[in-house]
Amino acid sequence: MYIQPIHPTQSDPVLSRLFKQAARELLHAPVKLRMALSPDYPWLVSGAVSRIEAFLKPEYRVFEWGGxxxxxxxxxxxxxxxxxxxxxxxxxxxxxxxxxxxxxxxxLRFVEPHDPAQGDPPAPNPARPARWNDPEAREDKPQFRAYADAVLDYPDGHFDLVLVDGRARVACARNALDKLAPGGLLVLDNAEWPKYQPIRDMTHGWTTQSFANGVWETAVFTRPGDANASLERA
Known part of the structure; x- marks a missing residue:
């Protein structure tokens, strides 16, 4: 089931804003209950969790921003x-x-953002993929450059699932696509926000599934290819 996320705004009339806030609380109640009953249940839309759980196998490798x-x-x-x-x-x-x-x-890797008081951030990792050469590939948060580049330490096709749920999500996704094995999943939380449209553009041609509970949306993108043809595991 897909329930369009509801987001109150300051421009809404007072009654409309109150109604939206009440609706969000009501829709969020099942999530809060599920999380209370299972402390390690992911903070993702439940439909996406079911999709991910059905996909995972004991031999799979996962990378995530935002633990x-x-x-x-x-x-x-x-x-x-x-x-x-x-x-x-x-x-x-x-x-x-x-x-x-x-x-x-x-x-568990700790990569703190660059402190502007220390000057310009370090140069981008030279292993960044060619899609960074696209004129539309802006880097909105250069202070998180090293954070977004962390996935570049691994070979292409290394991971079966990548979760993007931290900072600088567009930059993270741009770096992560090649690191997924064929048939692997890229999971984007809070996918309803327009600022993440570049991620949808980058995954054009991938199978996309969107799950929303009225509060937020989690999108699951499947990299084209046969999962059984993944690179041999070390």
Missing amino acids: GRSTIFFARRTASVVTVEHARKWHRRLAARIEELDLRNVT
Whole structure:
């Protein structure tokens, strides 16, 4: 089921804004209940979670920007998870949770944003894909350049699923596409926001499934190709 996300705005009449806020609370209630009952249930639209869970296999490899519940969810279902975080406090909390659960298949990377007081950010990773040469390929958040480039440390076709749920999402997706194996999934949370349209443009020709619960949308893009023809695993 797809329920168009509802977003109150300051330009809405007062009654309309109150109605939208109440509707969002009502629609969000099942999500809150599910998360309360299962502390490690991912903070994604439930339809997308079902799609992802049906896709995952024990030998699969996952990369994600923005860790938390999803990290635990993936770690319990796949061979390995690489998680990139930018917030030091949250990184520490997540690291403690991973250690508490003794999850040994998680690589938790901390890549903090560049501090403008230190001058210009480092140069882009030379391994960036050719799609960065597109005139439309703007870099809106250069302070997160190293964060978005973290996936470039891995070979093409290395991951079976990439979750984009952190900062600089367009730049992250631009770097991640080639890192997916054929048949792999690119998952974009909060996909209803117009600012993420470039990701939809980049994945033109991919199979796209959108799941929305009236509060937000999660989109799942499938890279063309036969998943059984993925690169041989090291």
